Amino acid sequence: MSIDSLLDALQAMSVWEVVAVLLGIAYLLLVVRESLWCWYAAFGSTAIFLYIFWDVGLVMESGLQVYYLAMAVYGWWQWQHGSGEAGELEITRWNPTRHVLAIGLVLSAAAISGLLLAKYTGAALPFLDSFTTWGSILTTWMVARKVLENWLYWLVIDSVSIYLYLDRGLYLTALLFMVYLVIVVFGYRKWLHHYRMQSS
Structure with a gap:
């Protein structure tokens, strides 16, 4: 992708995507x-x-947001x-098993x-979409329960998500x-430092 096409894409982004991104950054920092x-x-x-x-055809990702709404309350x-x-x-921490x-x-x-989406829908990147969705479901629950390793799970999920969003033209979301x-x-x-402090 050229610099010009990236700038064009950034200019085409909606105000709502900008707001969602800013709130997303605020969420993680908090x-x-x-x-x-x-x-x-x-x-x-x-x-x-x-x-x-939903608007860009990421069916599983849009469904995931419904779960996120419930998890925000939980x-x-x-x-x-x-x-x-x-x-x-x-x-807390989880054991290897x-x-x-x-x-x-x-x-x-x-x-x-992924198989179901590929067969019965026109969903984009059904297997990657499914992986990030199910991984995020688990990891968000880990955050809500304050499981330390949630951060390591997010490293993998967020890395895959970057590719997914770039493919769908959601450049600010990928950023x-x-x-x-x-x-x-x-x-x-x-969190590791806090965990060690509370365990000492």
Whole structure:
């Protein structure tokens, strides 16, 4: 892609995509800080992306946004009424067996829904769309439960998502996910430090 075509694409982006991206960045930065406000940003960003993804034919991604809306409410409640001494949910870790099961379930669900989408719909990139969708379903739940390794899962999912969005012409959204990759590294380090502090 040339610089000119990228500039043309950036100029063609809607105001709504810009707002969704800004709220998405705010969401992740607030997650790093373990701020309850992250869930408000998540709800707003998700509502906008629900329409955007449907409009460009990413069926699974648009369906994922419905789940994100529910998880924004669930995450808000979990973080506020968690199991810590002060009512705040503490960071936890999963054992290797749980990770193997989780990854196996994501890959199996992605293969099945990818086949169904390829056969019965005109969905774009059905297998990649399915992988990012099922991976995001699991990983968002991990965030809501404050599972430390969620950050490592996001590294993989966000990397695949960048390709998906570039293919669909959602250049600002792809840029958002590139920013996410940087924030994810800092988020993992910050949560790991907090986890070690709370475990000592």
